[in-house]
Amino acid sequence: MGRVVMSLLLILSSSSPFAAKKTPEKVMYFSKLFGHIHKGPSRYSQSLSTIGCGHPTKVIGNTEISSSGVSFLKVKVGPYIGFISKTYLRSKRPECFADEFPRFFDNLNLSLTEMYYWGKLYDQYITGRSRVK
Amino acid sequence: MRGMAIMMLITLMMDGVLPTHVLGKSKELVPVSETIEFDKIKKVLRKDRLGTEVAKKKAVRSVKKKKRKEKKIGRYDIPSVESFWSFFSEYWLIKNATVLKWDFKKPDYGLESSFREFLETMGIYEVRFKILLVNSPDVTHFALPSNPNEYIFLLSVPFIRTLDLSKLEISLLLFEDYLRIQNGFFKDYVSVAGMNEFIGGNFYQKSFNSKLMNTVSSRYDDLIFDKGFSFKQQFKVTENMNQMLRSSSKLWNSYYLMIGKIDNLVKTNILYQKYLKIYPSPELQLSWLRPEKKKVL
Numbered sequence: 001m002g003r004v005v006m007s008l009l010l011i012l013s014s015s016s017p018f019a020a021k022k023t024p025e026k027v028m029y030f031s032k033l034f035g036h037i038h039k040g041p042s043r044y045s046q047s048l049s050t051i052g053c054g055h056p057t058k059v060i061g062n063t064e065i066s067s068s069g070v071s072f073l074k075v076k077v078g079p080y081i082g083f084i085s086k087t088y089l090r091s092k093r094p095e096c097f098a099d100e101f102p103r104f105f106d107n108l109n110l111s112l113t114e115m116y117y118w119g120k121l122y123d124q125y126i127t128g129r130s131r132v133k
Numbered sequence: 134m135r136g137m138a139i140m141m142l143i144t145l146m147m148d149g150v151l152p153t154h155v156l157g158k159s160k161e162l163v164p165v166s167e168t169i170e171f172d173k174i175k176k177v178l179r180k181d182r183l184g185t186e187v188a189k190k191k192a193v194r195s196v197k198k199k200k201r202k203e204k205k206i207g208r209y210d211i212p213s214v215e216s217f218w219s220f221f222s223e224y225w226l227i228k229n230a231t232v233l234k235w236d237f238k239k240p241d242y243g244l245e246s247s248f249r250e251f252l253e254t255m256g257i258y259e260v261r262f263k264i265l266l267v268n269s270p271d272v273t274h275f276a277l278p279s280n281p282n283e284y285i286f287l288l289s290v291p292f293i294r295t296l297d298l299s300k301l302e303i304s305l306l307l308f309e310d311y312l313r314i315q316n317g318f319f320k321d322y323v324s325v326a327g328m329n330e331f332i333g334g335n336f337y338q339k340s341f342n343s344k345l346m347n348t349v350s351s352r353y354d355d356l357i358f359d360k361g362f363s364f365k366q367q368f369k370v371t372e373n374m375n376q377m378l379r380s381s382s383k384l385w386n387s388y389y390l391m392i393g394k395i396d397n398l399v400k401t402n403i404l405y406q407k408y409l410k411i412y413p414s415p416e417l418q419l420s421w422l423r424p425e426k427k428k429v430l
Contacts, residue, residue, distance in 0.1 A: 107341040110227075126244050126264040129259070129261045130259065
């Protein structure tokens with residue numbers, strides 16, 4: 001009897017309008033060769049982990065946080081919850097350089113430090129594009 | 134009823150109505166282990182289109198095999214000229230990260246909008262650019278080889294701070310580097326023998342030419358840190374700048390004044406004496422830019 005009451009209470013609490021809404025999670029893929037999951041929404045923020053192109057990330061919520069003109073999304077990648085620049089994420093798995101030229105890429109024998117720096121490089125770039133007015 | 138049937142069968146046998154194989158005499162006529170002669174049934178098979186089915190299946194199998202092999206070989210592809218140069222320049226930047234000191238926190242100088250607007254003023258559209266600020270006086274400003282319609286610039290923060298360059302002056306400096314790339318000075322210098330065959334090639338069942346990659350990387354080092362550009366190349370770039378900026382006195386004057394600032398810096402600041410070796414020379418550039426004095430009779 002007690003179990004039935006408990007389960008009923010659980011069902012009621014989950015369907016209650018006052019219950020905390022579960023934030024929607026959307027899977028997006030990292031599009032640069034390497035990149036970082038930052039602790040905070042800034043390109044200078046501490047790196048929690050380095051990820052490679054095509055890595056799936058779970059975008060938590062829909063909130064975009066802007067910092068120095070760059071929009072960041074809150075993501076969950078494996079055990080880490082951090083921030084990635086919105087411009088680096090795609091809704092479909094991108095075509096990655098390392099997948100396109102796998103043997104060439106393997107032969108470069110990049111070390112972990114080099115992968116880390118490659119991710120940092122994209123954070124450090126000031127990028128732009130001239131357009132027809 | 135059963136007796137009736139037996140009777141009828143006996144009568145029929147006596148009359149010879151039933152065929153012999155029903156009576157068990159067929160054993161002598163049709164052997165049990167008959168070998169199939171395909172020549173005899175060819176027509177039947179052809180009629181059934183079994184031959185064409187087999188041919189179709191063979192063709193599909195061979196296409197699949199060919200595709201599998203192509204895919205296997207394709208894994209050994211080397212990037213084509215469309216994607217090689219940006220990748221390699223970034224690879225060089227990674228290898229030299231500690232020397233160039235580009236991984237540092239800096240303020241937003243607003244260079245994206247200023248350089249984009251400058252390019253648009255010059256009528257240069259649909260060009261992607263990446264500017265990497267370095268925290269070292271060793272590399273003052275440089276454009277690295279990149280993919281078509283893409284430019285990678287290096288710009289020294291100590292250099293622009295020492296000269297106190299305005300956004301326009303920085304754009305002019307970057308534009309000078311843009312013209313150097315347009316003229317192909319960098320690619321010409323680093324493209325060693327075998328480079329054209331290497332880019333866009335394939336090394337399936339061959340050893341990877343890492344020696345060539347190292348040679349190109351050391352040519353990058355050589356040009357950026359040591360050798361720089363020739364007088365002839367500098368003259369060409371200065372001439373190009375002169376032609377392109379002549380229509381706007383504001384831009385031309387800014388460029389002339391900026392070269393003057395650099396000339397003064399390299400003559401007075403020991404940190405930037407190497408600049409003359411890389412970009413010879415601001416003093417000459419000023420003389421090339423200075424309008425000729427007309428002789429008055």
